[in-house]
Amino acid sequence: MVKGLVAARHASGLSQAALAHRLGRNPSYVAKVELAERRLDVIELLVILRVLGADPADFIKSLFLTIPDTLPR
Structure with missing residues (x-):
């Protein structure tokens, strides 16, 4: 997913900082996700x-x- x-x-x-700005979050939020x-x-x-x-449907697909x-242990 990452x-x-x-x-x-x-x-x-977009840069990480620009995405964070658009999300209303700190850049560290995007960095930690990535x-x-x-x-x-x-x-x-x-x-x-x-x-x-x-497109969320394409992404999820x-x-x-x-x-x-199976789920990882």
């Missing part, structure tokens, strides 16, 4: 995708194709 978010941010032409130090809930993910102009069949 790689997809970073790719979507790059495709939108470093997988912070998990997102579904609403947070959808808000970020909206700000990036990314590509994410779905990469997940394992």
